[in-house]
Amino acid sequence: MTISRRQFVVSALAGAGAASLASPNLSFAQGSGPVRVGLLAAKTGPLASGGIDMELALTMFLKDRDHTLGGRKVELIVADTAGVPATARTKAQELVEKNNVHCIIGPLAAFEALAIIDYLTEKQIPTLGVSAAEDMTQRHPSPWYVRLTSTSAQCAYPLAEYSFKELKYKKIVTIADDFAYGHEMCAGFQRVFEDNGGKIIQKIFTPLATPDYGSYVAQVKTDADAIFLGTAGSNGFRFLRQFIEYGLKDKIAVIGGMTALDESVLRNMGDEALGIITTSWYSATLDNPLNKVFAPEFRKQFKYDPGYYAASTYLSGEVLEGALKTIKANAEDKKALMAAIRGNNVDTIRGPIKFDEFGNVIGNVYIRKVTRTDGRLVNSVIKTYPDVSQFWTYNKTEFLKNPVYSRDYPPAKNLEL
Amino acid sequence: MKWIALALFAAVALLLPFVAGDFYVNLASQIFIAAIFALSLNLLVGFGGMTSLGHASYLGVAAYLSALMTTRYGFGHGAAALISILGTVAMAAFFGLIALRATGLGFLMITLALSQVLWGLAYRMSGITNGDNGIAGLTRPAPFGISLESPAAFYWFSLLAAIIAFVMMTIFVSSAFGSSLKGVRDQPRRMAALGFNPWMIRWITFVYAGFWGGIAGLLYVYYNKYIHPTSLSTTSSAEALLGVIAGGSGTLAGPAVGATLVLLLKNYASAYVERWNMLLGLVFLFIVLVMPTGIVPGLQKLASRLWRRPS
Structure with a gap:
């Protein structure tokens, strides 16, 4: 059971999963195959409990939408960063170079995000971050990074x-x-x-x-x-x-x-x-229609209330869905995807949010x-x-x-x- | 037979970037770095009989020095590399003076304590090391104008470094000095009686191992372009030690094999097995039970037994 759990091949197209496993440098033609979303979460080590919540909530989000966002199938690939910067980097490379993901959600810890952000910027991968390090959206922002949660001090x-x-x-x-x-x-x-x-x-x-x-x-x-x-x-x-x-x-x-x-x-x-x-x-x-769906469902499935970590990836899913709808799910056009994410004015479980010019959330x-x-x-x-x-x-x-x-x-x- | 295997290995190693994807090429580069690191630790553990739990100090200090020199003090990569290596060697020389006052468990504890001090400093001196946020935004050097930014270029660079490291350490242990080192490991008193200076032999080995640890650290920071205190932690020291022991301490190829195994389990198998930590444990349990001397000696024994049986 443990062998195949991570390769969440949720695509209806049976070949896509096998292709991402076998051929590392396969580039897909535009619009073919699912949108591949990578989640970087620490599922082992001291940060594991938060990381597991992140995976549970995002998986639930996709399942509720029948793994379809903006009219296109979505495949989620989860990688375990173990809460170690060097591992986070290898895992980011794996998602980008082996799984050819279109965008990345996570990681949680500031030092993990800082270890990979240069690489993701170089590879131009839209990243929906949840870590809090102030400077990632202040003195050293990246055009490919947005933060949906909060800086350390924002709250x-x-x-x-x-x-x-x-x-x-x-x-x-x-x-x-x-x-x-x-x-x-x-x-x-x-x-x-x-x-x-x-x-x-x-x-x-x-x-x-x-x-x-x-x-x-x-x-x-x-x-x-x-x-x-x-x-x-x-x-x-x-x-x-x-x-x-x-x-x-x-x-x-x-x-x-x-x-x-x-x-x-x-x-x-x-x-x-x-x-x-x-x-x-x-x-x-929170008393808003979206959270009235999310929180009770999460509690029903996992027997506890969702918190910071679970909400962060669910929120990422909502923002991603909004962006994919805007660009008609053409995730191959990364510039358009990033622009759509940043231009988002979407209603979420935390209320309405938008982004400032540094890619940080205002909400x-x-x-x-x-x-x-x-x-x-x-x-x-x-x-x-x-x-x-x-x-x-x-x-x-x-x-x-x-x-x-x-x-x-x-x-x-x-x-x- | 041996030459054919060697030629085959060389062909695979040289041609890998042409056939494999970037991810696998990068994985291989990481294996070379881990192998150099494990080989240097093996000089202490396998050939010197000095089990160290603080070897990550050299990797981490060289990496931090290089990162600081290039980002904060504006040195070029050549000068920064030189300073990092000299600094690391000087530190190894000093640490050797302290740690080699003891042998066995005492030595292990002192190396552990020294590495913890460095780890703590990296964490707490955030004015210099940037603490828990680590140092980001680093670059790779371009020796002779050749950029190492592409995975293939870096692969060949680290392959070259690994080959040089392997040859240099092989020469070191098979020289007359290497024999005296093994003598000190097995019979320090007898060696002293024969007129050798066991302390000096150990100290020189300690410094030499620190030097190669520093080289591994430089490659490590070039590869990751980021450095964080975890690189100095006991976990990274212990991982290298596990690799050495699993591969076969005191053999030439063993540590490289062990380091490869640890790295693949950590970075590759973890993609398919959720509880990869448990897998790591089980693999080591298997090695300890079936091949207590390590993979390489174990396989050699197995091979020689198979060889003899038909005749």
């Missing part, structure tokens, strides 16, 4: 404003994983929060694999109004559990970034998560609160920030003159020692 901006203006927080501690994603998200949060008049009094970065958060929890300054969780994967959940054990949840409010209390994390939590406010471009409870960002509905924990939307750009309200040119967000930029001036 943190609205939450920073919301915390100051509506929650009336004045002092906040940030804690995040010690890698680029965490640095960039906290930097963006800090910038907007401090520009509003608040103070970041402490920034903590923890190693990606931290077995015990005890020593970090003990460091947290208890005179803060809230703590901002910029964590990814299961780290937020593990930090929070110890945070509560130390009895800090009654003293300091908890707020979180777009992956901190993702639906995939939430399903392992209990009442201790109730009331926590997070921000994201998606929530399984709604939702402030969500953990509540209990139908016996399970969900992220209920309490406020919608419409059409949030990666530059927030800042001037684009000024924004791009600054260095990219990092551990030390913008400098934190209000740290309490």
Whole structure:
């Protein structure tokens, strides 16, 4: 069973699958055969749970459409990047050179995307990215890359404003994983929060694999109004559990970034998560017609709510479908396909989206609160920030003159020692 | 018989880019790089009896130096390559001073610790190494004006490098010095009594292995045009060590065969088998059970047994 699962030959044309296996340099005549879509997902290694969700959701999307987008059959080829940059590159080459894909969806981790983007640009492969590295759509954009989800900081901006203006927080501690994603998200949060008049009094970065958060929890300054969780994967959940054990949840409010209390994390939590406010471009409870189809169906099939990862590839499918319709499924014309993707004005499960000139998404960002509905924990939307750009309200040119967000930029001036 | 096989191999190796698609040509280039790396580790593990779990340091440092020199400090590829190799060799010389204070398990732990230090630095000194985002936007060199951008050109370049590496390391181990190295591996006390300096013999081998590790690192960064701290991680060291042991440590061809096997399982079989990690484990289990000395010695034994039976 394992042998053939990856070669998702969903085409009705039996020959196409065999051809992509056997002849590496076979170029198809225009319009013949299916549209070949490559998915780069980490299905083994530490990022596997997200990667598997990405595959499940995209497979479900195609199945619902009978593997036909814009009137043409679509073949999905999934490659496992294992969460390693060098492997991601080999796999990207495999998709391009062996499977002759017309476009690529993924990969998830910033370092995977950064490892392959030069190659994909050189080969002119339209790429629908889901990773968050700021500079991929800022100081080093690629004409062949669009991002449908969010930059690291894009979802943190609205939450920073919301915390100051509506929650009336004045002092906040940030804690995040010690890698680029965490640095960039906290930097963006800090910038907007401090520009509003608040103070970041402490920034903590923890190693990606931290077995015990005890020593970090003990460091947290208890005179803060809230703590901002910029964590990814299961780290937020593990930090929070110890945070509560130390009895800090009654003293300091908890707020979180777009992956901190993702639906995939939430399903392992209990009442201790109730009331926590997070921000994201998606929530399984979003009340729009498309999500009303997607979320219940996903839950029915896999017994849990879709979150960041599942929604990201489903969303990619929707955008791709819109683009293929525009160009009458002539995916061989890659320039037209890319232009159609970028010119998309499609309605999606996250609401209406469009792209800026750098290929980054402009779309709604939702402030969500953990509540209990139908016996399970969900992220209920309490406020919608419409059409949030990666530059927030800042001037684009000024924004791009600054260095990219990092551990030390913008400098934190209000740290309490 | 041996010459026919060699000629056949040479013909296949030379003609591959004309018959195979880009993907397979690129896969073959990666195999050559992994083979050089495994061969250099084999000098320590197989011929020197020094099992190292930190060999990725040399690959990673050479790759990082080259990437930094060309992108950040504006050096040309020739100068950058020279600096990277010199830097890597100097580092190997220094690491040798520390690691060779111990043998056996102690040596293994020290090499592991040193490589972890480098890995941590690559991660944390994000001002220089760009941390977790890695260094992207690298180029390949164009020696004598020949661009290596195409898969075929790079293939021949790495093939040439692999052949030179194989010959140089073969000469190294079959020389008089190579014999004294094997002597030190098997009977260090007796060698000392005979007037040899076991420490010096080990140290020279350590540095020489670091040199070839650095060459593999240069090729690696030219191939990938990107470098990330994972290249310095214990996983990459362990993978190379697995290749050496699976292929047959202490043999000349074994590490190349083992590295090929690991690379193919990782990059090719993973396309067809979802649980390729398990497959990797099963293959190694099979090798350990059936051919505990490695594939190459195992096959040799098998061949000689088949040879004898009819007569």
